[in-house]
Amino acid sequence: MAQCRLILLFASLSCLAVAIVDASAGDSDPIYKACVEQCEKTGCAGEKCFQHCKFSSDGVPIDGPWYLQEPLYQRWKQWDCRSDCRYQCMLSREEEREKLGDTPVKYHGKWPFKRVYGIQEPVSVALSALNLAMQFHGWVSFFILVNYKLPLRPNKKTYYEYTGLLHIYGLLAMNCWLWSAVFHSRDVDLTEKLDYSSAVALLGFSLIVAIMRAFNVRDEATRVMVAAPLIAFVTTHILYLNFYQLDYGLNMKVCLGMGVAQLLIWAIWAGIIRHPSRWKLWIVVIGGGIATLLEIYDFPPYSGFVDAHALWHATTIPLTYLWWSFIRDDAEFRTTTLIKKAK
Numbered sequence: 001m002a003q004c005r006l007i008l009l010f011a012s013l014s015c016l017a018v019a020i021v022d023a024s025a026g027d028s029d030p031i032y033k034a035c036v037e038q039c040e041k042t043g044c045a046g047e048k049c050f051q052h053c054k055f056s057s058d059g060v061p062i063d064g065p066w067y068l069q070e071p072l073y074q075r076w077k078q079w080d081c082r083s084d085c086r087y088q089c090m091l092s093r094e095e096e097r098e099k100l101g102d103t104p105v106k107y108h109g110k111w112p113f114k115r116v117y118g119i120q121e122p123v124s125v126a127l128s129a130l131n132l133a134m135q136f137h138g139w140v141s142f143f144i145l146v147n148y149k150l151p152l153r154p155n156k157k158t159y160y161e162y163t164g165l166l167h168i169y170g171l172l173a174m175n176c177w178l179w180s181a182v183f184h185s186r187d188v189d190l191t192e193k194l195d196y197s198s199a200v201a202l203l204g205f206s207l208i209v210a211i212m213r214a215f216n217v218r219d220e221a222t223r224v225m226v227a228a229p230l231i232a233f234v235t236t237h238i239l240y241l242n243f244y245q246l247d248y249g250l251n252m253k254v255c256l257g258m259g260v261a262q263l264l265i266w267a268i269w270a271g272i273i274r275h276p277s278r279w280k281l282w283i284v285v286i287g288g289g290i291a292t293l294l295e296i297y298d299f300p301p302y303s304g305f306v307d308a309h310a311l312w313h314a315t316t317i318p319l320t321y322l323w324w325s326f327i328r329d330d331a332e333f334r335t336t337t338l339i340k341k342a343k
């Protein structure tokens, strides 16, 4: 994600748009709290009752065959009961609040979204899938260009020196959008960690791509010297988030630091270099910056579906297209320059 990197940067920033969980007004509301508590005990919220809540107060199931009484299954069931109760209580509380003329509030760090077939944020899921498709299209078209359309070196390698790096970038980007779609479908501990981890990995790798491309790092030893400390840092951070503490504030700082660093690299590079397609990079950088404002000016979902975060995921679709288009131009540009030099 770099200018090509800048562009890359923006694309990664967009993927990073995982919600920052903050203190929410909704879940400290006494009526909501009482509703969830009651529901977890009785299995019913108002007139709606949940099958998942069929266990007695000490966690022992009331009925069912032995395999449904495994501790893991029970925990999962209990978790599902809580999730259903929270959702039902949130809906009824928001309905009451709407009648009183109040605006929506967040519950457990998230806006009150309406589920569709059990999917928590259907619009964000659909947009993540589109982003995934766009990354796939960009990656495949890049692959075809460098391997089949452009001439190859006598040793059958591509003239473009960043082919390998961009293949890894493409895989990490697709991985990131896959887990983004899963996370927005169902927000649980595991899906959240997978989403955050893949976003951090993508952002960290896009920083490496930015440095390599902007500083023309082509020699193997220098590449290892640049990449090793960054990979070590990103790996440590991911392990920390997953196995020690999912610290949203710290993660925000790390991501912002890596994001701003690559943005600056691309911006300066795009300003200095005489690259025929640098305008594409500029649009990606500026567009990404504007899109990030959507994350800052967070607003509640319109009719329970489209919020700022979903819109953010929408803006990264055209930016991803431009980014890969810049990469393809860059590959052609470098190949032409290198062949000219060889002659």
Ligand SMILES: [Zn+2]
Residues within 6 Å of the ligand: 017, 018, 019, 124, 180, 184, 309, 313
């Ligand atoms: Zn998201």
